[in-house]
Amino acid sequence: MQAVPRITVEVPVLGVGAGPADYEELGQHVDALRRPNGLHLTLLHIGILADFSRDVTEWTKGITPAAVATRETVRWLQALPVLDGFPGTAERLIVLGGGGISGLEVDVPQQVHDYQVSLVEGLRGLLDRLLVDNVDDFILGSQALGFRYPHWVPHVAVGRPRSRSREPVSIPPVTVTFGASRIRNGQFLPAAD
Template structure:
């Protein structure tokens, strides 16, 4: 399957990410709901998370890899390797972060809390990217940085990771960053989003 083969209107498979769940923002729900002054359609607090690595829809990633290698890396080989790599990733233990800034995301369509996280979180995220490089090298890809930035499945827009939590829609495309009173954020252990959708090994 290529990007052009993806049928409009067809239900998409789950997008797989490595993420950490948000357990608490500030003193509780009131602190979070106060953000409704700045965003439209504030997201439900129980679904808040911070993405450490976006892997995307696995079938799409497999297709991107097959196209990049001109068919040398077949889906029958690639998919089990990706799933094995994902399920063997080490777990990052829960941690505390803080935020004092609301920033536009996704070209200005969304707003999110920019989060200051401990160095070990940056180190873990860098480990994920390094591991992805090794995986793609093992799968026969060349120019891996170019692949990562061009793959529609991976969805990278920049090589620099910005720790953030998407919280809702921007009030307008012109909405800029907003300074906030500093708030502590508690995160849980890292996990694979939609892990239950991964093919059995």
């Protein structure tokens, strides 16, 4: 049985450092180093669309049906402007979430931070149109969205931490090149009619 895909707005990693060896060097700090061709930086996590729509319906006590939430969310996602590719730099590995993921903390240009803020503001506007009250509480409480921290830290998940320490690990500075923004698993979105 295939897992239902999660929907995110992300930028793909086109390269880490000067070549494959620079990325493979991270293996001395990370177990189960991920394949470089699937690396990305998440700008906004929507989660499983059906779960997100169900969260909206439950929050609005049925005022906004799941089908309406789905349709409007798809329209909003498909109308998002594209963020052009950009370079970033990473100088340390950080432990993410519950400690099971190690990520490159990436210093990105200001326009990337601005774009990410515009995504969150756009999400707030979408939720307002879907008649969600207390939008910030919904964002932090929605299981689908999975927001746990109000502050966004640009990062690229690269594997599992080798050590149990939650302390950041310094690495030699490395350039990370990103492509244009895209909707991950966008091909699975239903038609917005």
